[in-house]
Amino acid sequence: MLRRLSRYSGLVAALAIGLALSLAAIDVAEARRASGGFGSRGSRTFDTPSVTRTAPSDASPINRTMTQQNSAQPQRNAGQQQAQRPGLFGGFGRTLFGGLLLGGLFGMLLGGGFGGMMGFLGMLLQIALIVGLGMLLMRFLANRRQSSAYAAGGNMQREAYAGAGGNKPGFQIPSMGSGTAATARTTKPVTQDIQLSPADLDRFEALLSEIQSAYGREDYPTLRRLSTPEAMSYLAEELGDNATNGVRNTVSDVKLLQGDISEAWREGPVEYATLAMRYSSIDALVDRTTGKVVDGDAVNPSETVELWTFVRKSGGDWLLSAIQSA
Template sequence: MLSAVPRFAKIAAVVVLAAAASLATFDIADARRAGSSGFGSRGMRTFDTPAITRTAPTQAAPIDRTMTPRPQQQPAAQPPLGAQQRPGFFGGFGGSMIGGLIAGGLLGMMLGHGFGGGFGFLGLLLQIGLIMLAISFAMRFFANRQRTQYAGPGASYNNSAMNNANASPRPSFSIPSIGGGTAASQKARQANDEIGLQQADLDRFEHLLTEIQSAYGAEDYATLRRLTTPEAMSYLAEEFGENATHGVRNSVSDVRLLQGDIAEAWREGDSEYATLAMRYSSIDAVVDRATGKLVDGDDRNPSETTELWTFVRKPGSDWVLSAIQGTGTH
């Protein structure tokens, strides 16, 4: 009987399976393209969102490349014994209906009937397309309903974020006052600062920004090892390797801090951490390693970027870079 299956029926079955796979991966592909990412470690606050500041009024990207173990989540509360759980659309009637449509249609095609009906191959493709659109619409519709019904904790989180955004921002230190002056030090200490950062610390952060960016553009491994933690250095070296594989390098020059905020500073054991929101300008471009020809970006005009940098130090040692988080602001 299988030899009698029309060729177009086999093709249609492959089309259906491919379309279903594309629906499953669509959101994942979108997620990869959305916003910036982060790497490194912020100690016990690695997976916490840094405080919003005037320099970075939006939430920073989460740290998705880190060696810090993710804390174990508490198991979800079990429903009371005997309580009836409400099945999702694809776990109940909807799942049975859609599964029946697909299975029945494929079986019908194998037997010479089904989706194609009396309309031939074009009718077959048209009906397949309509069914896939219906499945896509149903998935999004019921996903939105479930988010609306179970948005208790999420709503509280969003309200908290809105309150933070609407509240008066923390005092910021900005160029040229960051380089010196008592006023900048007083404003910095009024922020979410548990360790009492001094003006010398702020000056050091500004210097680290320019020194690390310049060393990155020059692929200066020795300088970067001195100014970063081993973990942060490993991710920077990984980026160098990827650029080399593609025959390019990232040229960074003329780095200048425009504005900065203390997002938070705290102690963990014998270590001190400080997360700074920094908006800076730089000439940032990707060029060919062999010829120096521009591949991407602008090698003449500066662009602005806002990121959150976390620094760490131990007693008797200087600040070093521990993590970088993007904000999607360029």
């Protein structure tokens, strides 16, 4: 037995190391996606901005926002999830079978195998038993779901009859989350495309430089004056993380190299403008104590392509509302 264990110990160790590396790769990928866009684009927050010459590929989605996503889509998804019933090896059945199969494989590696001394015939008998139990379990659960659905349908029919001419009054106050109020929440507000003036474009270029420079100086009052409260909260969060890590993000010599209007629209009294901007800047992370460069280049400029969204109310000033990487 000890010889068998030593024979397969290398294989088991390799499988364990491969699993650990795959989990680490997933964590790194999740971390990269979490650093995407932030802020709000009004009703278009979860829509992909139109591509431009400056940003010919899709922008990263906004994954940090206070905007509530349209509830119509989650409701459709919930209906689809109810309609798609798991099959024989779905849900609990798949987990049970997978666990037993994995246990059998490790048993084979360690010398026991499926069924021990019964060999291949024992393995087939065990698999047949597992399949039979899984089918019985799935049929039992399906019958329970079907009975619940019939009961719910009967209750709905009885309530509809009572509301039409039974004991309940014909007119009722809709409950929370139903009626016309819910329909209004799931409907996007009407938007209207607008034209931007050369003065607006000049202001966007100035805001790019002012906000980046204020970010590099950790100038909270200026950032608060030039951005919405939501965008400011995310900028302050990033600056706070830098301080916690003992670094500072220095940004200087910001120059707009190319810019395109992706979208410009109005929602009621509020106007939005999303622009793709390619700019150069001297951007580096430095140690807060020693001033040593931790990441980036503190001498040579680098180029960046991002999509910035600005917002203003009628007669007001443009404010930074969202930033997405391209």
